[in-house]
Amino acid sequence: MMLVDARALRKTYSTPRGPIAAVDGLDLEIERGELVAICGRSGSGKSTLLAMLGGLCRPTEGTVSVDGVDLGALGPHALADLRARRFGFVFQFGGLLPSHRAVDNIALPALLGGTSYEEAYDRARDLLGQVGLGARWDAYPGELSGGQQRRVALARALVNRPVLLLADEPTNDLDEQAEREVLALLCALHASHSTTLAIVTHDPSVARLADRVVHLSSGKVVSAPSGSSFAADAPAADARARRADLARAHEPPEAAFEPEPPALEPAAPTIVGEGVGRFLAGFVGWALVVAGALLAVNFVAARFQRRAIDENAVKKRQAEELALQTLRADIDDVITEADGSHVVRIYLQNLSPGKAFYVLGPSVHCLIQLDRAWQPVQMLEDERSSANGLHRITGKEIFTVRFRADFEKFDELVRGYMHIRIHNVMVVGEHADASGDLFQRTDDYYIYLRPPKVSDDDVRQRNGWKPGAVVPRWIAMPAH
Amino acid sequence: MSKLLNRRNLLKYGAAGVAGLGLHRLVKGMDAFSPPPSNAYPGYIKEPLGRYIYLTPQKLGGGTHAVDLEVGKTLAWISYWNYGDSCPISHHVAAFPPDHGDPYKGFEFVNSTQGGDNVLMYGIPTRIKENGLLGRYGEGNHIYRVGYDGAANQMELLEDISETTGIGLGVHTTIFPDGEGFACADGQKDVTAFFTRARGKEKTKVLMAFRADWVPNSPHLGETWTKGGKIRLQRLAMAKELGKYDLEGTRGNKLNYEMAPMAELLVERGQIPGDSPQTLTGLDFSQHDPRGRWSIMLLRMCGGGIVLDRKNWEPVCFLYGAEKGDHNIPIKKISSSPDTWEIVLPAVFNPTHEGGFTPSGSHWVVMNNLRANNVGVFDSSDGDPRKWKRITHVTDPSWVGEYPSPFHVCFSVDGSKMFLSVLRPKPAKSDVVVVDTKTWKIIKTFPNVGVDCQTMHVTYDGKYVLQIFSGFQRMEAGAFVFRQDTLDPVGYMPNFGGHHDCVIVPSKVEELKWSRSSTV
Structure with a gap:
């Protein structure tokens, strides 16, 4: 059953030297539950294609339909809504919000999609466990390794239970061990969630895990180049077997990482917006402290001045009484x-x-x-x-x-x-x-x-x- | 440290500081609206003083006005210039309780006026004398009976009692405790008279009149009173040829000017001109025991007062206010044609001035002034005035020499407190003191109340005391108000014109015991 249907896609960018076609008349179909690798050299149009499939940019020409919905017919709000609810994205870099904890980063897309706090954080905690980071739920991105960040990003991509997961070089700049872990995780998640997965990669080992490999060159689908290490027409069954092996080799994923804490509940996650109240409380508290200090200073100074004025007035009154009543x-x-x-x-x-x-x-x-x-x-x-x-x-x-x-x-x-x-x-x-x-x-x-x-x-x-x-x-x- | 000094905290503290400064400025701004602290009495009174009419004569203003103490407006006023009196000095007032019980519907009062050369006492560069305005109608000493008509909101002159009776007197007026008559006196003439109460168009009649004369032992003016002498009290009779008494205007004046407060010693120093100052007794008022029978005729120059039995119009005894004098001196009748009595005083130790009975009549107090400076307190509870005795003297360490000196007196409605004005001559301001009538000790002083504090009056509901001031004409004037119960100052209210007296109009006879009847 077809999930993605892209027809005559074309995307051109204006440059000082004239328009350049990043994707040029491309047709692509992706079946539901399929894992498709999009390969090609740098500049071949892989990422542009992925962006058009995910509705992140609009094609110059052609159409993209996902699950029967023509993305070109949607307005910006509807498209954004669709992205938030139906698509998951994993980019070359984690792209995590540095001021939010891991659990917050994962829960955030669900919250933006209208999911309740409780549900969003339940899903986030569950996904953190699945990616082997249950114990690091409260770590900020800066406190995580590159692989851990990529795993958090993967969990974030899955929090809205997307029908289509689009990954753009998800193992880029990871060391070999981390790369395998992430790939294993991807494979495991693909299997467990039945998510349709499109991975942009130039890594043959990643491509070998795909049900199907789409080669791009100059924005067009081409046959695998001769001598290429990509298994262009490797049977899907082989790929599934390789994915299962990889997943098994790294299962359970958290065994390689920190163990999940026995219970996550005691440390209730902070709800986004909760800090506003704390900030306001702190603000008002400090304002009161400062105002109190100023008032105290003012009060003491006023008392001092009042006493001086009173003493002066008393002296004047005594002088007046002396002059008028004693004399x-x-x-x-x-x-x-x-x-x-x-x-x-x-x-x-x-x-x-x-x-x-x-x-x-x-x-x-x-x-x-x-x-x-x-x-x-x-x-x-x-x-x-x-x-x-x-x-x-x-x-x-x-x-x-x-x-x-x-x-x-x-x-x-x-x-x-x-x-x-x-x-x-x-x-x-x-x-x-x-x-x-x-x-x-x-x-x-x-x-x-x-x-x-x-x-x-x-x-x-x-x-x-x-x-x-x-x-x-x-x-x-x-x-x- | 780094946790505290980060961008977020700095922003927070900075914002908090700005907010705090704003709050501080707001509070300071609010301070600016708070009233400035004051170490003086409260200013203008801020509360109604009750449903009372406050009657105050204007002295040199030549009239009297009535103020509604509930709303603070003048209900009505009268000016005697308009009735042909070319030099009225509206001096003292006393009001009758109206028969219908509501002064707002109407009431009558008597108003003594001075006249003659008294207008010259205050240095006004007047040409009244050279213009002949001190003639018959400027001689003064009229006693006016005035009606306030609540329906018309107007005062109307009902009677010139001095013209009706031939007796012109210019000092204290005091209503009998039963409200059916009044007394008036004048220390320039040494005459006091007792009158019936006339209503509306009725004419006032004289019940009795007396003149007191001093017969000194020494021929020297400076020793006239200090060396002793005799008081001769004589019952006065009508002049047959006039069909009334012959004491109108300045007729009978022994002094050309009144003795201003504390001016008694000026007489013996020869500083007040007059035909016969050496015979002066200073008979300035007759006041009444609230129990009804007795009146006291006070003789300023002689240091005491003669008790009069108003049942038979016979004098009973002489009460000596001075500490050094006997308490009670007998009176001897020396002639019956006309009736004449004599009181022998070996010496006069000090002049006296004002006085008053407590509301129950149990005590009578008198001010000893100039050569003494205290208040003599008599036990007057006995039914026989000849047994009344001086029991103590109220004094204060600051009452040294001639001034400051106790002056006018009134009592709280419950009788527990005596209020005294204490005179200090200008430029000093006078005081008010409060005396506990159980211990006869001063329990509170209100210093620096106003220039020349004169008479006081209490509101009959027991709440307030009104102290009027401004005997020094043409200058600062007003009424100082304080609470009878808590003795807290309430503030000042204006008084229009100079004055010498004040009265809150009684609504019933029983209220006269706190009015211008028993105290002056």
């Missing part, structure tokens, strides 16, 4: 001198006498209200002015300043009185050397002050106060 300052008295000047007695009182503090000042300026605006008055600097300096305050201290306010007209909110504002600036600190936090306190004391030339009676009369009413020299106002 009491107000007008003690205002005395009008014989020369018409006014002496303002300002007291500074320490409300916590056990703890002295320092005041730079009081720096005092007086203002008078004229036409509803504040105008400075003349401050007198002499020995009777004791303010303005650095003072240690332990109890109640009196400081004096003097000013003159000889104005003919002024605002009289209370008739006969000047409206005076005494502006006092003090810098308060705990230490004499101004170390630590300082606080500048600004006070304004407002008083009504009677000019020396205005008598009590004038005031009473102008304000309508009764005779004998108290007429203060100055009137204190609430702080405002």
Whole structure:
């Protein structure tokens, strides 16, 4: 029963020197279960023919049918699907994925073909056993010898249970022992799986194992050249016998290799994609570690800064409390001198006498209200002015300043009185050397002050106060 | 090592690092939205304070406004300028519980106003005097009765009680515990009067009025109170020719300016002008024992208060707040035409200012100021005020000299705590302290609350205390709120205008014991 039917195949490649026909008008039929060797010298078109038979490349002319399916009629997806499900390929080199273990390499085509994970890995484990590498299921390709790699590749080619196995120089560059092992394996698998096998080879010993040998020369089928070592027309029965001998000579194949472990199950194979989760977990874990470390650093730095800010704020608050709550300052008295000047007695009182503090000042300026605006008055600097300096305050201290306010007209909110504002600036600190936090306190004391030339009676009369009413020299106002 | 340092791990660690940095930036970004830490009190209050109406006079603003504490809006306000008062200083308020029980539907309150030269105390460059606006209508000392109509959302002036009765007083107003009358006083005149409660268009009547005068032992102003003397209390009568009392406006003023808080010593120093400062007693308020019968007329200059029996309008005794003084001093009637009583004080050790009864009436407290700095606590549980005795003094190590000094007082609804404002003159901010009424010890201080903290009020549900501040006119003003139970600060709410007082309108008579009735 025919499996492969290739008609008038032709494949040309464009080159700078014009088109070259790798395969030129070739007809080929392969029966189901047949082992066909395709022989020829290098460049004779063997590999191109194999590629066209396997649907890896499309012929320039002609048709290829496999199991009644015309490959030329299939689109790329359908062709790829067919390749994955029905064909097996073994190439000159193993072509294994280096980052995947042996079992993964074998299972991968089955997974791509839609087989379940369990089934794919069951098949892969089974095939690994068949190729004598059951114990090396978790080896990466780099950890396997060339022959072992080729055996894994063979197992991979068979994992989808192909109807057609296409092998392109499968024993190329193997040593003799390995070559025989691989060939024996091929023969054994061919026999056990009833797989139709097309082998491209230039090795006569391989060709002798085939049911039939197709010789190619310049892309055409030719008769075996005279003197050739290829057994061109060797009976198929002989070939089958040779294959059986070879298979027996190397059976069981794993005897030459590592023994299969008693049970593969305990070491469950890693499922493709499983690593993504591990990677993500690792990624997130490290991200958290890094973020945690950064946050910890940030937290410590923030705590440090916060403490510094808090300490600073506390110091400022203490300085403010010292200046505003421990220091009491107000007008003690205002005395009008014989020369018409006014002496303002300002007291500074320490409300916590056990703890002295320092005041730079009081720096005092007086203002008078004229036409509803504040105008400075003349401050007198002499020995009777004791303010303005650095003072240690332990109890109640009196400081004096003097000013003159000889104005003919002024605002009289209370008739006969000047409206005076005494502006006092003090810098308060705990230490004499101004170390630590300082606080500048600004006070304004407002008083009504009677000019020396205005008598009590004038005031009473102008304000309508009764005779004998108290007429203060100055009137204190609430702080405002 | 090589297992760790391979391309795959380097990629992983690098990606993890980038992700970590991203996460870090995200967290830092979130930090930027978190509120900055603060070592001050919470800012604006963030919770409704209950279904209450908060009444606050604006002092120099010339009116009073009512704030809905549930939603934070002003329900209504009144300004006395609009009624022809050319210099109203809206000073103190007290509200009557409405008969229908719902202040939101309407209520009435009495509002004392100062006037006259008091407007000159704060250095405002006003020309009010030269423009003659301190004449009859600017003399002030009106007692306004105002109605809030919840249906119209409006306040309306119902009565100028000073015009009706002839008694013009400008300081504390206090409702009787039964809600059927009120008292008002004025330390510039040394007069206190007790009035009926009028409703709607009714007119207020005077139940009784007294004047207190000081007769000093020393002729020198500086020794007028320290060297002792006599308090003379006289029952006042109507002027027959007027058909009412003759105490409107500035009539009867002994001082031209009120004694601002802690200004008592300015009087003896001759720094407050006036016709007869040497006779001053500083009768600034009458307040009422919540049990109903007794009132205390407080005399700031004399360091204590006279207990009055409102059943027969006879004075009973004098309670001396000073640590050095006797607890209870007898009163002697010296004349019946008019009724005059005399109290002999060998010395006045310190002025007193505000005071108040606990909600049960078991204790009465009074602030000893300036020459002393503490709170005198009397056991007033006995039915006979002559047996009331000072049992202790609340003080604090920081209360040294004249300032800081305890000022206004109120009590928690459960009576377990006494709240005091503690005055510090500008530029310092005043404090609030909390006192345990079992031990009479300070259990908490809120320092630096606001400038010139004045009266306080509690919400009747026992949750909040409102401390109003800004006696210094034209400057910082507000109300500081804290919890009665946990004593946690809640925050600040605005107060519009300067002020001297605040009242949460009671909905029933029983609530008066926490209102402007028993405490000032």
